[in-house]
Amino acid sequence: MSAKIIDGRKVADETMSIIKEDVENWVKAGNRRPFLKVVQVGTDPASSTYIGAKTRACKKVGIDTDTKHLPDTVSAKELKATIRSFNKDDSIDGLLVQLPLPSHLSSHDVIESIDHRKDVDGFHPMNVGRLTVDQPTFRSCTPAGIFELFKYYSIPVKSKHAVVVGASNIVGSPMAIMLSRENASGKATTTICHKFTRDLTSHTISADILVVAAGQPELIKPEMVKEGAVVIDVGINRIADETSEKGYKLVGDCDFEGLKKKVSWITPVPGGVGPMTVAMLMKNTLLAAKKSIYPDE
Structure with missing residues (x-):
């Protein structure tokens, strides 16, 4: 037996093309472009690489994005204050904190501080909980x-x-x-x-x-x-x-x-x-902009 290869790049490219079309239709209907805010703590090379891939994907499908860089010495209080300010910013649809975090910061605590309606990574306890009971949610x-x-x-x-x-x-x-x-x-x-x-x-x-x-x-x-x-x-x-x-x-x-x-x-x-992970992040960001998961909140 010789295995068939599952080509993630091919499927991601086709998925991204569909998302791009959906984004353009959303904008043509009079809506602003979806916006993804990324928070990076420190300068970990792998994290920078991943954020670069996400930034390029946003550009490819027509989603606006920006990265907030914080020093690796930032305190939990300062980081969560930054996140809360982004939670309140109605121009931001999707919000993620790039993992892993420096050892003095609790990823569980930080993720829980993100508004679950903007949690396009699908890591917030609210979204994980909804997943377990088959309710609409941002899926990881x-x-x-x-x-x-x-x-x-x-x-x-x-x-x-x-x-x-x-x-x-x-x-x-x-x-x-x-x-x-x-x-x-x-x-x-x-x-x-x-x-x-x-x-x-x-x-x-x-x-x-x-x-x-x-x-x-x-x-x-x-x-x-x-x-x-x-x-x-x-x-x-x-x-x-x-x-x-x-x-x-x-x-x-x-x-x-x-x-x-x-x-x-x-x-x-x-x-x-x-490649599919990045494509799904784009899909979740568009859903967040459309308020497709939490329409009444």
């Missing part, structure tokens, strides 16, 4: 992007056994919730694994759909996956590579070369899930 961008890939490639989820490796609040936990929920086009039988899971292979080997977001390079080997499974690799890790000009290469949490000979579908790294 990476899981939402994965479901768009399932839809585009007609990969069925209902009644399948889905296994999620990684239990983060950003990817693993919301992914498991969405996989088991009818309104998210899920309704799979779902198992969630994490660093305390014993005998990981005993769980992954039974998966029809395997979503891996563990942050561990090439954790999943061919012998851990059954023939014909669908593998979604969310991980993106830098490992040393002397043959590369940069001195490193990007790999996922799965052994791509080994798995593609055994599974039915697989996402590459890079070029799989990542």
